Amino acid sequence: IYSGVNLINPANNEIVKLFIANFGVMEYGTGDVMGVPAHDQRDFEFATKFNIPKKIVIFKDDLSSDINLWDKSFTEEGYLVNSGDFNGLQNEVAKEKIVEYLASKNLARKSFQYKLRDWNVSRQRYWGAPIPIIYCPNCGLVPEKVENLPVKLPEDVEITGFGGSPLSKAENFVNTICPICGAKAKRETDTFDTFVESSWYFLRYCSPHYDKDIFDKQKVKYWMDVDQYIGGIEHAVMHLLYARYFMKVLSDLGYLESREPFKRLLTQGMVIKDGAKMSKSKGNVVDPDDIVNTYGADTARLFILFAAPVDKDLEWSDEGIEGSYRFLNRLYRLFANNAQRLKNAQKKDQIDERIRELLYEINSCVQKVTNDIENYHFNTAIAKLMEFVNFLYSFNPEDEELGYFKEALEKLAILSSPFVPHLACEVWEMLGHDSIIFTQSWPKVQKEYAEKSTVKIAITINGKLRDTIEINKDTKQEEVEKLALQSEKVKKHIANKEVKKYIYVENLFSTYMY
Numbered sequence: 280i281y282s283g284v285n286l287i288n289p290a291n292n293e294i295v296k297l298f299i300a301n302f303g304v305m306e307y308g309t310g311d312v313m314g315v316p317a318h319d320q321r322d323f324e325f326a327t328k329f330n331i332p333k334k335i336v337i338f339k340d341d342l343s344s345d346i347n348l349w350d351k352s353f354t355e356e357g358y359l360v361n362s363g364d365f366n367g368l369q370n371e372v373a374k375e376k377i378v379e380y381l382a383s384k385n386l387a388r389k390s391f392q393y394k395l396r397d398w399n400v401s402r403q404r405y406w407g408a409p410i411p412i413i414y415c416p417n418c419g420l421v422p423e424k425v426e427n428l429p430v431k432l433p434e435d436v437e438i439t440g441f442g443g444s445p446l447s448k449a450e451n452f453v454n455t456i457c458p459i460c461g462a463k464a465k466r467e468t469d470t471f472d473t474f475v476e477s478s479w480y481f482l483r484y485c486s487p488h489y490d491k492d493i494f495d496k497q498k499v500k501y502w503m504d505v506d507q508y509i510g511g512i513e514h515a516v517m518h519l520l521y522a523r524y525f526m527k528v529l530s531d532l533g534y535l536e537s538r539e540p541f542k543r544l545l546t547q548g549m550v551i552k553d554g555a556k557m558s559k560s561k562g563n564v565v566d567p568d569d570i571v572n573t574y575g576a577d578t579a580r581l582f583i584l585f586a587a588p589v590d591k592d593l594e595w596s597d598e599g600i601e602g603s604y605r606f607l608n609r610l611y612r613l614f615a616n617n618a619q620r621l622k623n624a625q626k627k628d629q630i631d632e633r634i635r636e637l638l639y640e641i642n643s644c645v646q647k648v649t650n651d652i653e654n655y656h657f658n659t660a661i662a663k664l665m666e667f668v669n670f671l672y673s674f675n676p677e678d679e680e681l682g683y684f685k686e687a688l689e690k691l692a693i694l695s696s697p698f699v700p701h702l703a704c705e706v707w708e709m710l711g712h713d714s715i716i717f718t719q720s721w722p723k724v725q726k727e728y729a730e731k732s733t734v735k736i737a738i739t740i741n742g743k744l745r746d747t748i749e750i751n752k753d754t755k756q757e758e759v760e761k762l763a764l765q766s767e768k769v770k771k772h773i774a775n776k777e778v779k780k781y782i783y784v785e786n787l788f789s790t791y792m793y
């Protein structure tokens with residue numbers, strides 16, 4: 280109902296009517312809520328029912344500007360309208376700006392609302408860390424002595440699935456003595472929720488054999504923080520929350536200096552088949568063993584890494600498997616076809632244009648694959664390897680070029696080895712090596728060959744692209760002009776008109792005729 284009270288909106292001094300309603304907004308915490316009828320569905324319905332004007336303040340260009348034509352509120356991202364000085368701002372940006380404005384007038388202050396709730400950590404399960412609590416008839420609830428920690432699970436327990444926690448029936452486990460008065464006492468038989476342990480295991484892993492405390496602070500200081508966290512998004516949200524919470528508690532207790540556990544997060548995508556998430560319950564599971572038996576483990580691995588960026592969902596496809604298998608055969612044949620010739624190949628001293636091009640392709644591949652692996656872009660790294668293989672097929676080395684061609688194949692083998700380790704081992708041996716490929720150093724980019732010696736330049740006439748030519752990088756401008764004018768296409772367009780102006784800037788050559 281309308282309360283009869285009117286308020287003033289401090290941002291624009293307009294009158295706002297105060298209503299009292301019988302619904303609350305759970306997520307909002309305590310306090311009063313400003314209604315935004317155009318951009319919240321509950322407020323939209325409320326305003327419609329009580330004939331309160333609905334004012335559009337967030338807009339997107341494909342919306343109607345007449346709110347009477349709207350059948351529901353607009354709750355997506357947009358830009359501000361009807362908002363005075365804040366018009367045109369993206370709505371998330373505007374939120375910050377409006378709070379800043381109000382704060383500067385001493386009318387508001389920014390605050391965070393936490394919604395921490397109690398967490399029931401006990402489970403009536405066998406698998407879990409026992410909760411180290413003892414019930415004494417004299418002393419009540421008593422924690423186990425520190426020197427008796429950790430309390431271990433008994434191994435002679437029968438798990439029937441009936442009648443509550445299996446531990447409660449393990450007499451040897453349940454019956455104990457009180458750490459304070461020595462009377463007969465009973466252990467807690469619930470175990471901890473798995474999240475209790477998964478929230479700090481990475482700290483224990485830094486010193487797994489340390490028995491004086493929950494972990495060795497010095498070791499933890501050395502190894503933490505975790506450089507990379509990888510997990511499915513459905514799992515990561517809760518686990519990250521709990522793990523970060525544990526870090527902060529342990530840090531407050533003086534166990535840690537660091538307050539955040541993980542430096543980088545990567546959430547891998549799901550595997551999709553026939554339009555649905557692959558799962559046993561949906562019956563659309565592909566058994567990797569079948570693929571391994573038919574095509575080998577390298578094909579399975581290559582397909583999974585190549586089919587999608589690692590953080591996106593992966594659509595399973597039999598054609599994709601076939602494609603990966605064909606590529607690996609092509610890779611294998613490249614080595615098989617050349618292995619004999621390459622055994623004793625020597626590098627010649629002279630680096631001519633062809634060798635320069637080969638060295639450029641090698642180094643461009645090393646650079647791209649290295650960067651992509653560091654950034655978890657495995658699919659584009661593999662695409663680059665495929666391009667490189669195509670180039671090497673087209674290269675057709677002469678006898679005196681075999682030394683550098685061998686270098687190309689060696690680097691190709693090493694760059695492929697993280698993705699297809701079995702095949703990489705095989706082709707490495709084919710080149711005559713006794714060593715195992717994984718003992719080789721990762722190739723470094725040779726800066727002097729990482730850039731092409733030639734550049735393509737576009738020739739435009741009166742602003743229209745007419746031709747592109749390839750020139751050496753260090754070609755002088757007069758020379759570029761001469762080369763450009765030799766192009767048949769350019770000649771045709773200039774005909775016998777007079778060229779008024781030549782412009783040559785960064786790979787673009789333009790002529791203007793008036």
Ligand SMILES: [Zn+2]
Nearest residue numbers: 415418457460
């Ligand atoms: Zn006692």
